[in-house]
Amino acid sequence: MMRSTFKVLFYVNGSKEKNGIVPIMGRVTINGSVAQFSCKLAIAKELWDAKGNRAKGKGKEARDTNLALDNIKAQIIKHYQHLSDREAFVTAEMVRNAYQGIGTEYETLLGAFDKDNESFRKRIGTDRTLGSYQVRVRARNHLAAFIKRNYRRSDIAMLELTPDFIKEYEIYLSTDAGLHNASVWSNCMWLKTIVTKAHYNGLTPRNPFAQYRVNQNVKEREYLTEDEIRTVMTHEFADRKLAYIRDLFVFASFTAMSFVDIKELTADEIVEVNGEKWILSRRHKTKVPFQVKLLDIPLQIISRYEPFREDNLVFSGLSYWSLCKPLKRMIRECGITKSISFHCSRHGFATLALSKGMPIESVSRVLGHTNITTTQKYAKVTTEKIDRDLTAFGNRLNQTFDGISVAM
Structure with a gap:
């Protein structure tokens, strides 16, 4: 292993001379890397020994200056040794910064x-x-x-x-x-x-990851189809806990609300607008306002659990981690083999809404997204929608080219 070259020396900055007084500077050199610093000391120019890197003479000023320089050098050596014990790679800048207490x-x-x-x-x-x-x-x-x-x-x-x-x-x-x-x-x-x-923040001279791109390579998002949601809704569970989890999942599938927003939903956030019930709230995650019109299914579920409310919460005593495994068991009991998480309910809502013709801007607003590109990640172009869109496109083309045959 190559021996590290470490050196500390002192010099005066003649360009900053004022009335014959010059500031004393320090320089650390390690394996070719150099870092300079101010010693916060000054001395009469004629008292400085350029070859010895010290004050010359035995007067009080020279003795005090040399004592201060010895102390600085000792501190720098201490920091160098400390860094060398901890790091495999030490530069002059690291030692200088450690001595000055900068960016440590x-x-x-x-x-x-x-x-x-x-x-x-x-x-x-x-x-x-x-x-x-x-x-x-x-x-x-x-x-x-x-x-x-x-x-x-x-x-x-x-x-x-x-x-x-x-x-x-x-x-x-x-x-x-x-x-x-x-x-x-x-x-x-x-x-x-x-x-x-x-x-x-200037704490490292270069960013080695500036040009590096991490491949996200995210799997296709799972969701329940319209038929699968119907299967979940109509399945009769012997276990009341699974039935409760089913109701929460269905509620999310019809409102696009995240688990934490459902957990924090209060009765005060359910308001009547033009004779119909709406949820008016803010997303817990982004604080973005969202509004959801309550359709028949979610209204049934809200009514079902109204007698069990605590602290004005629409759904009481919810815990995400205690719900994860039972949710997968509930999905399996319905005969569905997909790997479904609670968050998949939002994917399902977005897919179903877009396939039924809801504009993506409206879907984004319901989901509470701050950026419509986030909504596009949720969107699924189903075979049913492609078939419907292509049929409509074909009908329009047939009208345009009606009676025209391709020449032989």
Whole structure:
């Protein structure tokens, strides 16, 4: 292994001379990398020994200056040794920054991630949620496990990062960590976001991931067809818990509401407009207003659980994690083999609404999306809709070309 070349020297900046006084500067050199800094000291020009890099003479000013320089050098050596023990790659800039106390929390990748997560945690309950924070913590822990496995270290310096690092991380997530495509993509994007943010704030001189694109490669979204929704609605369950979960899923399928919005739905948010019942609320996730007209089916379900309301909540005592497994059991009991989550109810609503001719702008408003491109991801062009649209198109063409035959 090549021996590291480390050197600290001091010099005066003659261009800043004022009344014969010059500022003292420091320079750290490590393996060809150089970083300069101000010692926050000044000395009479004639007292400086350029060859010895110290003040000359035995007077009080020279003694005090040299003592201060010895102290600075000792601190720099200490920081260099500390970084060398922790990092495999140390630059002069890292040592200089550590001495000055600049950007030390961003010297390492996990240090940057932890700091960003802590800032996020402080916003929980204001404009961030605990669930989102937990996702970020899991992303950080995946990254820590990767560094430990591939580099045999507890952290890695920002300056060590290369485009190959994120490629290797992507492979690790899909193989060793066993994550699905969407989870691999989201974890890689968290990593890229942290490094990009550090670069933007001037805490790392380059962004090795600037040109790297993570392939999302998301699976086709599952949803229930119109016939499958009818099957779920009409199935009689012996288990009342499964029947309750069925009712919640059907309610979501007819209102496009997310689980958390249903969980937080209060009776006060159900209002009468022109003699009909509507839900007027804001999305929990984006705070975007949404409005849903309550059709017969969701009104039946609301009425069914009205006697069990607590704290004015339309549906009381809901917990997402206690619902996940029973939901899959409920779907299987209906003879449906698709892998359905509660969120699939929103996919189903969007697909059904678009196939029935509802404009995508209206669907987007009902879903509470801030961007219509998000709605397009939910949209499914069903065979039924293609057949209907092509038939209508063919009828119009037949009228246009009626009586015309192709020449022989």
